Amino acid sequence: MKDESFIIKRFKRIGVLTIASVYILILVGGIVRSTGSGMGCPDWPKCFGSWVPPTSLEQLPSDYLEVYKEKRIQKNERIGRVLQGFGFTEVAQEIFAHPSQYIETEFNATKTWIEYVNRLVGVVIGLLIVLTVLYSFPFVKRDPKIFWGSVASLFLVVFQAWLGSLVVSTNLLPEMVTLHMALALVMVAVLIYIVIRVDRVKLLANFAIPSGKVRFLLVGVLLLTFFQVIIGTQVREQVDLVAFGANNLGRETWIERLGTQFYVHRSLSILLVVMNVALYIFMKRLGNKNLVFIATSILVVIAAEILLGIILAYLALPAMAQPLHLLFGTLLFGLQFLLLMIYYYAHKPNQPSPELVA
Known part of the structure; x- marks a missing residue:
């Protein structure tokens, strides 16, 4: 029993640490976008052909702009041919035709190292997820879902790394950034699921009567938040296009030039607030302290998101607010998914063998 408790605690610790690291990466990634450092390293996985990036222009060849642009184009052509082979002809043609891959990005030491730190954090997450998989082996037989969830997270982080290389080679192609x-x-959802599941026996049978309305509301809120984060990412891509077209001048006019997606994103935030307030009321009625605490945390995060949204809209998109807005948006999704998982297991019957519970 003592060994089993140690195995569960060890797995939970590494899982929670990995989730925290993912959020750190999201914050750093937001800083990369807000500072325009996405192409600070024009190649992948190395940076300017080296594992440790340069600190001055003198360390680069005189024709470095042309060299790395040509490498990106060649890589995109290879990717395009593979996509065409799988039948994704339109996607391949868009990659071929998109002008972003032909843009030359001049060396900037600060932006290069911001992007390099972003990649280092990604490496740390990769190592943590490898440990997560290793620590999940004791659950292979007694709870395969934990093991396979860990393996799924490993596949996701590997695919994310590969997708990150495409983001670089396509010079931040909007569709690639959104998918990323x-x-x-x-x-985040997979990691939260396996962390909650491993110790779910403590949550079982907390409520006698499950509510279909609450579960429906939880799923609806979660999907809406996911949609909002994705739209927000696309709005951010529109900001980049407007900034590029304005040569990064007239920042106070950028909001006015954004398309329909910005207004959809802003309008849906009202619906999101209403649904989460309703969710809080339902959780309050249930009287479970853990659920009420998470629901309260959700409202606090939403309040921070609204404040940051106002700052972005009315103070000319300050760079410092952009990564925080992204971080709180993804944190909101994580808290909602956590609430869904805890509520789900709270309605499961408390059986003697936790491995028999779905």
Whole structure:
């Protein structure tokens, strides 16, 4: 029993640490976007052909702009041919035709090292997920879902790394950036699931009567938040296009030039607030301290998101607010998924053998 308790605690610790690291990476990734450092390293996995990036222009060849642009184009052509082979002809043609891959990005030491730190954090997460898989082996027979969930998170982080290389080679192609963000949310959900599941016996049979309305509301809120984060990512891509077209001048006019997605994103935030307030009321009625605490935390995060949204809209998109807005948006998704998992297991019957519980 003592060994089993140690195995569960060890797995939970590494799982929680990995989730925290993913959120740190999301914050760093937001800083990369807000500072325009996404192409600070024009190649992948190395940075300017080296595992440790340069600190001055003198360390680079005189024709470095042309060299790395040509490498990106060649890589995109290889990717395009593979996609065409699998039948994704339209996607391949868009990669071929998109002008972003032909843009040359001049060396900037600060931006290069910001992007390099972003990659280092990604490496740390990869190592933590490898440990998560190793620590999940004791659950292979008694609870395969924990093991396979850990393996799924490993596949996701490997795919994310590969997708990150495409983001670089396509010079931040909007569709690639959006997919990169969506998979980060999926990875957070998988990690939360296995961490909650491993110790779910403590949550079982907390409520006698499950509520279909509450579960429906929880799923609806979660999907809406996922959609909001994705739209927010696309709005951020529109900001980049407006900034590029304005040569990074007239920042106070950028909001006015954004398309429909910005107004959809802003309008849906009202619905999100209403649904989460309703969720809080339901949790309050249930009287479970853990659920009420998470529901309260959700409202606090939403309040921070609203404040940051106002700052972004009315103070000319300050760079410091952008990564925080992204971080709190993804944190909101994580808290909602956590609430869903705890509520789900609270309605399961408390059986003697936890491995028999779905």
